[in-house]
Amino acid sequence: MAIQILMPALSPTMEEGTLAKWLVKEGDAVKSGDILAEIETDKATMEFEAVDEGTIGKLLVAEGTQGVKVNTPIATLAGEGDEAGDAAPEAAARTNDAQPDAAPRADEPPAEKGKGENSRDETGEAPDKAPAAPKSAVETVSTPEPDASPDWPEGTPVKQMTVREALREAMAEEMERDEAVFLMGEEVGEYQGAYKISQGLLDKFGPRRVVDTPITEHGFAGIGVGAAFGGLKPIVEFMTFNFAMQAIDHIINSAAKTLYMSGGQMGCQIVFRGPNGAAARVAAQHSQDYAAWYAAIPGLKVVQPYTAADAKGLLKTAIRDPNPVIFLENEILYGRTFDVPVLDDFTVPFGKARIARAGKDVTIVSFGIGMAHALEAAETLAQDGIEAEVIDLRTVRPLDYATILTSVQKTNRCVTVEEGFPVGSIGNHLSAWLMENAFDWLDAPVINCAGKDVPMPYAANLEKLALITAADVVEAVRKVTYR
Amino acid sequence: MARKPAAEASLKEPAKDSAESAPPVATNIPRDDLLKLYRDMLLIRRFEEKAGQLYGMGLIGGFCHLYIGQEAVVVGLEAAAKEGDKRITSYRDHGHMLAAGMEARGVMAELTGRIGGYSKGKGGSMHMFSREKHFYGGHGIVGAQVPLGAGLAFADKYLGNDNVTFTYFGDGAANQGQVYETYNMAELWSLPVVFVIENNQYAMGTSVKRSTKSTTFFGRGEAFGIPGEQVDGMDVLAVKAAGEKAVAHCRAGNGPYILEMMTYRYRGHSMSDPAKYRTREEVQKMREEKDAIEHVRQILVSGGHASDDDLKAIDKDIKDIVNDSADFARESPEPPAEELWTDIYAEANA
Numbered sequence: 001m002a003i004q005i006l007m008p009a010l011s012p013t014m015e016e017g018t019l020a021k022w023l024v025k026e027g028d029a030v031k032s033g034d035i036l037a038e039i040e041t042d043k044a045t046m047e048f049e050a051v052d053e054g055t056i057g058k059l060l061v062a063e064g065t066q067g068v069k070v071n072t073p074i075a076t077l078a079g080e081g082d083e084a085g086d087a088a089p090e091a092a093a094r095t096n097d098a099q100p101d102a103a104p105r106a107d108e109p110p111a112e113k114g115k116g117e118n119s120r121d122e123t124g125e126a127p128d129k130a131p132a133a134p135k136s137a138v139e140t141v142s143t144p145e146p147d148a149s150p151d152w153p154e155g156t157p158v159k160q161m162t163v164r165e166a167l168r169e170a171m172a173e174e175m176e177r178d179e180a181v182f183l184m185g186e187e188v189g190e191y192q193g194a195y196k197i198s199q200g201l202l203d204k205f206g207p208r209r210v211v212d213t214p215i216t217e218h219g220f221a222g223i224g225v226g227a228a229f230g231g232l233k234p235i236v237e238f239m240t241f242n243f244a245m246q247a248i249d250h251i252i253n254s255a256a257k258t259l260y261m262s263g264g265q266m267g268c269q270i271v272f273r274g275p276n277g278a279a280a281r282v283a284a285q286h287s288q289d290y291a292a293w294y295a296a297i298p299g300l301k302v303v304q305p306y307t308a309a310d311a312k313g314l315l316k317t318a319i320r321d322p323n324p325v326i327f328l329e330n331e332i333l334y335g336r337t338f339d340v341p342v343l344d345d346f347t348v349p350f351g352k353a354r355i356a357r358a359g360k361d362v363t364i365v366s367f368g369i370g371m372a373h374a375l376e377a378a379e380t381l382a383q384d385g386i387e388a389e390v391i392d393l394r395t396v397r398p399l400d401y402a403t404i405l406t407s408v409q410k411t412n413r414c415v416t417v418e419e420g421f422p423v424g425s426i427g428n429h430l431s432a433w434l435m436e437n438a439f440d441w442l443d444a445p446v447i448n449c450a451g452k453d454v455p456m457p458y459a460a461n462l463e464k465l466a467l468i469t470a471a472d473v474v475e476a477v478r479k480v481t482y483r
Numbered sequence: 484m485a486r487k488p489a490a491e492a493s494l495k496e497p498a499k500d501s502a503e504s505a506p507p508v509a510t511n512i513p514r515d516d517l518l519k520l521y522r523d524m525l526l527i528r529r530f531e532e533k534a535g536q537l538y539g540m541g542l543i544g545g546f547c548h549l550y551i552g553q554e555a556v557v558v559g560l561e562a563a564a565k566e567g568d569k570r571i572t573s574y575r576d577h578g579h580m581l582a583a584g585m586e587a588r589g590v591m592a593e594l595t596g597r598i599g600g601y602s603k604g605k606g607g608s609m610h611m612f613s614r615e616k617h618f619y620g621g622h623g624i625v626g627a628q629v630p631l632g633a634g635l636a637f638a639d640k641y642l643g644n645d646n647v648t649f650t651y652f653g654d655g656a657a658n659q660g661q662v663y664e665t666y667n668m669a670e671l672w673s674l675p676v677v678f679v680i681e682n683n684q685y686a687m688g689t690s691v692k693r694s695t696k697s698t699t700f701f702g703r704g705e706a707f708g709i710p711g712e713q714v715d716g717m718d719v720l721a722v723k724a725a726g727e728k729a730v731a732h733c734r735a736g737n738g739p740y741i742l743e744m745m746t747y748r749y750r751g752h753s754m755s756d757p758a759k760y761r762t763r764e765e766v767q768k769m770r771e772e773k774d775a776i777e778h779v780r781q782i783l784v785s786g787g788h789a790s791d792d793d794l795k796a797i798d799k800d801i802k803d804i805v806n807d808s809a810d811f812a813r814e815s816p817e818p819p820a821e822e823l824w825t826d827i828y829a830e831a832n833a
Contacts, residue, residue, distance in 0.1 A: 008539030011755035012546070017750050032532065033749070033770065035763070044757040051536050070541055131820050184640070208641065219630050219664025227636015228618050230569070232641060253624050261610035263603035285797035322829035327557060471736070477544070 002057050004073040008044045015039050018066045019074060028056045035077070043170070054078055056311050096424035104420040114394050124271060133478035139183040151309065152341040160340055164334040166195050167273075170315035171235060173345070175205055178233060181319055184211040184224060185237030185274070194239045195275060195334055197423030221247030225254045228270040228324075235319060238274035241290050241328065247272075247429035250280035255324040271318045273327035276304070277369060278467060280332070284455035288421035291368070294326040296424075301350055302397040304328040304368035308338035310394055313348030321350070330369045350399035355407070359387035362477050363407040365430060367393040370468070374417045375450075377473035386481055396426050406439055413480040417473055422450040439450065447475050496738075499825045503566065512720060514788045520562065520719050521779045524554035527578040528776060529805045530587055531750075532579065534594055537809060538754045543594045547679050552749035554773035556681050557582040560649055560742075561587045563730050567644065571619040571632040572651035574609035575681075579741065583616045587808035592815045599815030603822060618623050626659035627650060629678070633669045633739075637674035647733045651679045655686025666707045666739070673738035677729045677787035678704070681827025687752040688760040701743035711741030717773040747773065 007017065008179040018040040024030060028289070030050045036216075037048045039428055057076035068074065131270065161169075175181045187194045189202040189212040202210040213220040216473045217238065224236040240243045244251065255268045280288035294302045301323055305311040318325040340346075356371065357378050366374040371392050389407050408414050414434060416427030427448030434446055531549040538547050548676050550557075553575075561582040564570075572579045580590050585601065593600025593611050601611040609623040619635055622628040632650025639646040656662060657680050669676055680700045684691055701711035710732070712726040722744065729740040747769045751758040758766075783789040 006540065009541045012544060014755075041755070042760075043755060046751075046755075047763075049535075051532050052498075070539075073802045130823055133824055211672075214664070214667060216667065218666060222627065222630025222661060223634040223637055223665065223668060224638075226571075226619075226631035227638045227641070228634070229631065230635040230638025230642075232638045248631070249627060254622070254627055257610075257652065259829060260811035260826045261602055261606040262612040262620070263601065263605050263825075264829075265602070266612055267668075267829040268613045269829075301828075321831050323831075346497045399635070455686055 003052055003054065003077040003483065005036065005050075005075040007061075007068045007070050007072045007074050008039070008048055008177050009070045010041045010048070010103055011043050012071060014041045014043075016067050016069045019068050020045060021062050021065060022059055022063050023047075026056050026059055030054065030077070031164060032208075050077075052077060062108040077392065080336055084144075100217065111150050132165075146400065146406050148355070148403075151313065151348055151354070152343060157342045160337050161308045161312075161340040162335055162337050163305075163308045163311045163329070164195070165327065166312035166338075167201060167315055167342055168201070170319070171196065171198070172201060172204065173203070174316055174319040175209060178319075180213065180231065181208040181233045181235065183235045183237060184213055184220060186215055186239045188212060188237050193237075195331060197329075197334070198237070199256055199264055216248070217243050217246040221250040222254065224270055224272075225250050226323075227269045228255070229258070231267060233269045233319065235273060237272045240279075241274055241276040241332075242286050242287060242288055244272065244274070244290070251294075251300070251324070251326070252297055256297050259323070260299060267322050267326050269322045271315075271321075271325045271327055273315070273318075274329060275331040275334070276328035277330050278332075278456055278463075281458060281463060282456075283458040284456055287456035289328075289368075289418065290326075291328055291396050291418065292420050292425050292429075294328075295426060295429075297397075300324055300397060301395065302326045302328065303350070304330075305393055305394060306333065306368055306371035307380045308336070309340045309346075310348055310354070310392070312340055313346050314350070314394060315348045316345075317350060321348075329366065333369055339446050340431065340477055350395045351400050352394070353400035353403040354392045354394055355389065355403070356392045357388065357390040359389035359411070361387045362389070362413040362481055363404065363411045363417060364390045364417060364473065364477070365393060365404055365427075366389050366390070367396060368425070370417040370418070370419055370449075373468055373470045373473050376470035377477065380470065380474050381477055382416075384483070386477060386483060388477060399430075401437070402435065403432070408434060408438050409441045412441055413477075414442070414446045415449060415473060415476045415480060416446065417449045419451050419467060419468060422448060422453050425450050444482070447476040448478055449476050484560075488602045494516060497540070517564070517783055517788055518793075518797070520723075521722070521776065521783060521794075522557055523558045523582055523802065524719065524776045524779065525550075525555045525797065525801050526587070526804065527558070527581050529589070529801050530591070530808065531577060531583060533805045533809050534591065535750070535754065537591075537595065537812070542813065543608070544596065545607060546574065547594065547754045548575040548752065549750045549754070550748070552769070552775075553681060553683060553716070553746045554578060555719035555722050555778075556679070556716045556744045556746050559719040559725040559794050560677075560679060562719075562723045563726030564647070564649065567617065567646040568730075569617045569619055569632075569635045569639070569646060569653070570649040571628045571635060571648065572621070573628055573653060573656065574623045574826045575653070576609065576611065576621045577673075580611060580616075583613070583618045585616050585618060586609075587804050588811040591808035591812035592825065595812040595815070596817065597812060597815035598818045598822070599811060604807070604818040604827075605822065605826065626652060626656040626661050628663060629656065629659070629662045630665045632678075633665045633674050633676050634671070636674040640672070643738055645734045647730050648673065648676045649679055650676050652682055653686065654680065654682040654684065654691050654700060655689070655694070656764070657682075657703070658686075658695055663703075663707075666704055666709055669696055669739040670704075670709050672709045673736060675733040675736075676739045677726070677733060678709075678711075678739060678741045681746055682743055683748045684744050684761065685748070688758075690760065700739050700744065704739070707740070709739050709741055711743065713745060716744030716746035717769075717775045717778065719775055732810055797800065816831065 017173040032051045034050045034352040054077040057078045061074040188198040189210045192199040224234040364374045431446040589601045596604040611621045636648040701713045
């Protein structure tokens with residue numbers, strides 16, 4: 001009983017190769033691991049090893065033959081060299097399993113073959129066209145009506161609170177609620193937080209749950225992700241998101257992709273939070289808005305609150321969310337005060353934008369500190385009789401397309417506002433999306449207001465020029481309204 | 484503190500303590516344990532050979548990193564583990580999964596990209612996981628599994644159990660910055676993690692000597708206060724003994740431990756590596772004089788623990804398992820197109 005030895009694929013892209021040299025001759029006894037031949041692939045000359053034991057019968061392809069297709073029989077291996085006993089016939093038959101379906105189609109490239117006999121039988125055709133994206137946790141495109149419900153019931157008492165206090169209260173409430181939640185990061189414990197977000201948490205929860213780390217973002221972000229794989233719910237604080245670039249491999253490759261790569265087995269419940277974007281006069285390495293970077297990654301959720309109520313309600317939602325969440329705060333907003341509802345358990349859902357100001361003439365879409373400029377611009381424009389509708393996205397992944405679409409269908413004009421770089425911005429994405437989905441409703445091109453396309457300068461005057469301002473937004477609105 | 488290895492494995496002076504004569508340690512090991520070590524290593528070898536064959540036939544695509552030659556490392560350490568212990572490794576992961584008790588069928592079907600694979604065909608050779616068997620991947624970025632493994636240990640310490648995490652990485656990863664960030668925090672927080680450096684002498688095509696002046700890795704924990712030792716990774720009994728010591732250290736709350744396993748991979752870095760950076764003779768010498776499976780086979784036979792027939796029966800059994808996994812991996816359908824859009828986000832259930 002002879003086994004056929006087939007031309008092997010020896011690289012991810014190899015379809016055929018040259019049989020450069022035979023290292024065995026007919027009649028040679030070979031065992032597993034012996035080198036049979038040298039084969040030139042599209043990349044290199046490889047040694048081809050025997051898998052089965054036996055005696056070389058015929059060499060079917062001569063040395064030096066070029067263009068030998070993968071899976072072409074190149075030699076036979078005589079079965080008598082196979083081990084004796086009742087295992088032998090089966091073993092031979094098994095190693096033969098290459099032949100029935102492989103050999104007859106040896107002229108096909110391996111990629112075709114790899115597609116498999118199975119799926120083609122089932123569907124009648126190879127599944128080469130991706131199905132349309134279903135309505136998922138992130139894509140809310142197909143929501144017919146935007147959810148315009150208020151964030152808290154009418155008549156709920158509110159208290160004045162800074163964004164800083166709101167974030168601290170959210171973490172404390174969730175740590176109280178769930179023993180698996182803990183906070184780790186630089187200076188979160190004994191120092192009481194570089195920006196005082198975690199002030200008092202060490203005293204309240206102890207060093208087991210408020211963990212000071214060395215200044216090693218790459219390492220502690222990885223440890224955080226591993227702890228999440230192990231069943232904990234870490235909040236990883238970056239002193240600022242600028243430093244998270246050292247950790248971005250773990251955020252994206254380890255945290256965001258593992259659920260998918262594991263076929264749904266291994267989720268990663270973790271929040272990465274900290275200040276993001278420009279502070280004041282800290283120059284290029286410490287002044288960058290990462291919203292668009294993280295929003296580009298399937299598997300992440302990305303939050304950027306503006307108000308204290310949203311900071312609290314969204315952070316609580318983030319901590320409970322079973323996925324990795326990027327929570328982008330802003331140093332300048334930490335000290336600002338807003339109304340926060342007095343409720344036992346106040347949360348804000350992801351993917352639900354907030355209409356911060358209603359209007360009919362133009363839609364201004366923003367998030368995070370961009371909202372400050374958007375609202376200021378809307379005030380100015382109102383004095384000239386232009387009523388802007390200002391939408392706070394709150395989460396940039398998932399995005400509330402329904403609320404944007406409904407608004408643009410009413411106003412027929414849209415301006416986006418964000419602090420990040422202009423190329424590949426959230427505004428760029430929304431412009432493209434509106435062109436596809438609201439083309440007939442638009443009376444003017446969508447204009448993106450963003451930071452200037454330069455590293456952040458240090459000089460006070462230049463920094464001011466690099467940042468977006470309410471005046472930029474006003475000017476953009478005048479352009480799209482032709483007023 | 485770091486200490487010298489009891490029996491140093493070296494390419495230059497191979498095999499004094501193996502193959503020809505059974506080392507004295509073997510006499511203490513019960514027959515059934517020896518047979519299990521033999522069997523587990525053989526399963527990995529045959530499985531990997533079959534994977535190589537299926538790759539040659541175009542049924543497995545992309546990158547495929549075989550573990551042939553290194554079997555004693557993972558099998559010896561699994562013999563030192565208890566239920567609940569975790570393991571995490573790099574992309575050369577098939578052996579770790581089989582040794583952890585994951586099904587050959589599910590692993591092979593993942594290699595062929597089929598729905599019956601551990602990741603439904605969406606992970607491939609480098610990305611498989613099993614919560615049930617406490618196997619946490621399967622990671623494709625060199626060195627990334629090191630802090631992740633320390634994080635798993637962090638979770639166990641936080642939860643107050645006595646589990647240990649085996650964090651495997653290679654001599655290539657051992658030069659990465661994140662490894663040393665992790666050493667620092669693991670010792671600082673006394674995390675129960677065994678760092679297992681599988682020193683197979685080559686980081687893809689770069690030999691250890693060409694990548695570092697400090698060519699022993701077990702002592703690099705000393706700067707952080709982590710003890711370590713070098714072990715003959717071709718001797719499964721030495722690996723098991725070292726593993727038991729390391730695990731006892733971790734379980735007792737003494738923090739991490741480093742084991743540098745001197746081992747050797749027979750095949751290229753991946754299937755498409757022609758391995759021109761080492762001589763054929765070097766590989767052949769290791770195979771003939773240091774082979775881990777042959778070593779245990781000799782002990783079994785010379786010690787009268789197993790007859791040729793016993794070993795043949797094991798061979799047949801293993802072949803059946805591997806062939807069955809290959810059949811399954813070919814017959815299992817490709818994932819349906821709808822799978823493209825699943826498992827991107829877990830459903831919130833709060």
